[in-house]
Amino acid sequence: MKRKKILFVCTGNTCRSPMAELLLRNKIKRNKIRWWDVSSCGIQAEVGGTISQNSKTALEEVGISVEKFVPRQLTQKLIENSTIVICMTESQRKMLEACGNVYCIKDLCGYDIPDPYGCTLDMYRVTRDAISRACDIVIKNYIKTYVEEN
Numbered sequence: 461m462k463r464k465k466i467l468f469v470c471t472g473n474t475c476r477s478p479m480a481e482l483l484l485r486n487k488i489k490r491n492k493i494r495w496w497d498v499s500s501c502g503i504q505a506e507v508g509g510t511i512s513q514n515s516k517t518a519l520e521e522v523g524i525s526v527e528k529f530v531p532r533q534l535t536q537k538l539i540e541n542s543t544i545v546i547c548m549t550e551s552q553r554k555m556l557e558a559c560g561n562v563y564c565i566k567d568l569c570g571y572d573i574p575d576p577y578g579c580t581l582d583m584y585r586v587t588r589d590a591i592s593r594a595c596d597i598v599i600k601n602y603i604k605t606y607v608e609e610n
Contacts, residue, residue, distance in 0.1 A: 465497045466598070467542040469552060473502030473531035474512045476548045476573050479588055482524050484595040488603070496603055501532040503552060514576070514584040522588070544602065548573040568602070569594045 466484065470477035477500035485498045509531045516526045532538070536559070539545055545562040547553040549572040553564035566572045573590055576583045 463495050463497055464543040464603075465499065465541060466603075467538055467545045468498070468500040468548070469503060469534055469545060469556070470500070470548040470573075471502055471504055471552070471575060472509075472577070473500055473505040473533075474509060475515050475575060475577050475584070476587060476591065477502060478511045478526075478529055478531070479515050479519060480546070480548070480573075480591045480595065482519055482526065482529070483588070483592050484598065486524050487592075487595050487599055491599065493599070493603060499532075499538075501534045501538055503534050503555065505531040505533040507531065507533055512577070512584075514579075514581050515588075517581060518584040518588040521585070522592075546598070548575070565591075565594050569597045 468477040468480040481498050481500035488496055488498065511526055511529045519526050539556070539559045542561070545556065546568065547556065547562065547564040550564050550566050553562055553567070556562045564572065571590065573587060576587045
């Protein structure tokens with residue numbers, strides 16, 4: 461089976477989309493789901509930057525290592541090479557909808573993921589938990605369904 465790719469997109473690729481990438485990758489591994497890769501990028505990523513400290517802390521609190529994460533800028537090639545592109549908000553999806561196969565968390569789960577940038581660690585924890593619930597829905601309703609249909 462050919463590998464499938466999920467690409468998470470947010471604004472800077474330092475808070476939400478890295479958390480989504482690392483949370484979903486961890487859940488895929490724990491559920492022994494094969495043939496799926498997960499990555500992330502930002503619409504306005506600061507290349508050479510790093511994941512936000514609060515995102516790092518929030519992930520480490522649930523046992524997810526953040527070593528070696530480097531923000532990436534969104535490119536057309538990343539979109540084209542992805543099976544599904546998932547934006548954190550509806551407005552981000554609208555910016556990219558002409559690219560095809562682009563969704564937002566709200567399409568999949570019924571809610572956007574607000575940007576916690578500059579907020580307290582508690583807000584990052586809330587964001588992490590909302591993304592984690594969204595990842596569970598992605599696995600149940602999209603990854604497993606896709607595998608069953610193909």
